[in-house]
Amino acid sequence: MSQLTLYHYWRSSCSWRVRWALELKKIPYQSVAVNLLKNEQQDPVYTQKSPAGLVPCLEFGGQYLSESIAILEWLEERYPQMPLLPRNLWDRAKVRELVGLIASDTQPIQNLKVLKFRSSDQKERAVWAKHFISEGLVAYEKAIQKTVGTYSFGGQITFADLCLIPQVYNAHRFNVDMNQLPYCEAIYQRCLKLPSCDAAAPHNQPGAQP
Numbered sequence: 001m002s003q004l005t006l007y008h009y010w011r012s013s014c015s016w017r018v019r020w021a022l023e024l025k026k027i028p029y030q031s032v033a034v035n036l037l038k039n040e041q042q043d044p045v046y047t048q049k050s051p052a053g054l055v056p057c058l059e060f061g062g063q064y065l066s067e068s069i070a071i072l073e074w075l076e077e078r079y080p081q082m083p084l085l086p087r088n089l090w091d092r093a094k095v096r097e098l099v100g101l102i103a104s105d106t107q108p109i110q111n112l113k114v115l116k117f118r119s120s121d122q123k124e125r126a127v128w129a130k131h132f133i134s135e136g137l138v139a140y141e142k143a144i145q146k147t148v149g150t151y152s153f154g155g156q157i158t159f160a161d162l163c164l165i166p167q168v169y170n171a172h173r174f175n176v177d178m179n180q181l182p183y184c185e186a187i188y189q190r191c192l193k194l195p196s197c198d199a200a201a202p203h204n205q206p207g208a209q210p
Contacts, residue, residue: 004029005059007049009036010205013107013166014068015056019200020162021072025079033206036112054113069103072159084158095153098143098160102167106136110170130174137171140164141181148183150190157191165191169202 006022006029008015022029034040034055041053050057050066057066058074065071076084085092108114110129118128144160147153152160168188171178178185191197202208 003060005032006030007032007034007046007055007057007059008205009034009041009055010208011202012036012055013111013163013170014054014103015205016166016169016200016202017068017159017162018056018058018071018075019205020165020197021075021084023196023199024084024157025075025082027075027079031206035207069099069159072162076159083156084162086153086156086158091153094147095158095160098140098152098158099163101136101140101143102160102163105139106132107163107167107170109136110174126174129170130176133167133171133174134176134180137167137176137181137184141183144183148187151187161187161191164188165197 004022004027006015006018008019008031010033034046036055040046041050041055046057047053049059049064052066054066056068056071057064058071059065065074072084085095109132115125115129119125144152149155151157152164164184165188168178168181168184171181171184192201198204
């Protein structure tokens, strides 16, 4: 039996990050779907696991860990196979800088909770999301100009890519002009062809919708 249980939502960017890390490191886990559209994340039973009522949440030995980046860091330290951070100290910091551009500065501003608070009008939500996704990815595009290779940081998949790919997925959903983001788009298309990324992608998750 798997030691790990992952509570997640099929289209959650943060959930995709963690699913992909688990696939890359070949770590078995039990999958439990949490339907955000039905507000299952607000159930008192779930908030005992994830106090903020957010996904993903990782269970290990009766303990719970939420926040996707904290989960990635824990996985990296406990399961060092297929490392997702460079060995060089400065390079690791630069990868974490890229992570922050997405995980701190972009994704939280356009997530479902924020969009619901912003407006009940779907068109207005879309305008908001498109603006902030575009702004964030333009900054990311500039930031990787000196490091980009096959992936965001040379030829190694890192935490940065785990954050980037779900964000570009959302960029496509909200019709962001990807012509202004050639590096991001090329990395996205390249990663989608990887079996590990595809296995973690939204369309392969429980509860996925067309």
